Amino acid sequence: MNSLVQFGTRDQGPGTRDRISLSDISKSFLGKPYLTGAQDQDLYNLESFDCVTYVNSVLALYRSNNEREFQQQLLQLNYYDADPLFEKRFHFMSADWNVQNQQNNVVRDITETFSGVKFASGDIDKPNWFLKKIGKIPTGCQKVFARIPYLPIQQALDNLDQIPHDSIIEIVRPNWDLREKIGTQLHVSHVGFAIREKNNLLFRHASSEAACVTEITLSDYLKHTLQSETIKGINIQQIL
Numbered sequence: 001m002n003s004l005v006q007f008g009t010r011d012q013g014p015g016t017r018d019r020i021s022l023s024d025i026s027k028s029f030l031g032k033p034y035l036t037g038a039q040d041q042d043l044y045n046l047e048s049f050d051c052v053t054y055v056n057s058v059l060a061l062y063r064s065n066n067e068r069e070f071q072q073q074l075l076q077l078n079y080y081d082a083d084p085l086f087e088k089r090f091h092f093m094s095a096d097w098n099v100q101n102q103q104n105n106v107v108r109d110i111t112e113t114f115s116g117v118k119f120a121s122g123d124i125d126k127p128n129w130f131l132k133k134i135g136k137i138p139t140g141c142q143k144v145f146a147r148i149p150y151l152p153i154q155q156a157l158d159n160l161d162q163i164p165h166d167s168i169i170e171i172v173r174p175n176w177d178l179r180e181k182i183g184t185q186l187h188v189s190h191v192g193f194a195i196r197e198k199n200n201l202l203f204r205h206a207s208s209e210a211a212c213v214t215e216i217t218l219s220d221y222l223k224h225t226l227q228s229e230t231i232k233g234i235n236i237q238q239i240l
Helices: 022-027 051-062 067-078 093-103 126-134 153-158 218-225
Strands: 009-011 017-019 107-109 118-124 144-152 167-178 184-197 200-207 212-217 233-239
Touching: 022 051, 022 184, 051 067, 051 184, 051 200, 093 107, 093 118, 093 144, 093 184, 093 233, 118 167, 118 184, 126 184, 144 153, 144 167, 144 184, 153 218, 153 233, 200 218, 212 218
Parallel strands: none
Antiparallel strands: 009 017, 107 233, 118 144, 144 233, 167 184, 167 233, 184 200, 200 212
16 A cells, blocks of 8 residues: 555554544545546555545545555455445445444434435435346345435525534435446435535535546535536534
């Protein structure tokens, strides 16, 4: 692992530890290239990212003191039983990632603390997704009913000052119909970090459009999504 990689905590001698902010860790990857399906390429990759692997990698580093802990954290953040099998990966934010990482006290969904919250709900057709993705359905795989709260875009814009620093923002598209393409509907299409810096609330994320890890004010990002027919709001996960 690159010696410049920052872990969330570092030993600084007997009884002393130095804490590095999630903001600093996430910032260190700005400009790194975007890679579609990054996790399909390499389990531990800090040189290129898609949106989920960027969030997972930053979180794992933040929660770790060394490379061994980082690798274990990364497995726990994104696999059932921390077992790095494709069929055990948290492929769906609404049905897998959110549920498991809330149960593991990594994040807490605070979306419902805002007024005007709505909900996206419906089946995630895992069997059909696996069938299209790898040509077979894993044993025991079933459809999963997912329900995720979201703050509509305009309400989010009106409440930017209430969104916590170093939180996770998920872009919600309720029942986004991708059944012909990938075999299922989705509720979440993108994810990144809300970072407060110099009186600005930034959205720091691995962007396919920018082709790299980049940042933009969250207000500008959300205003742009108002043009979308399918993006309806954001989900907010507070990091514990």
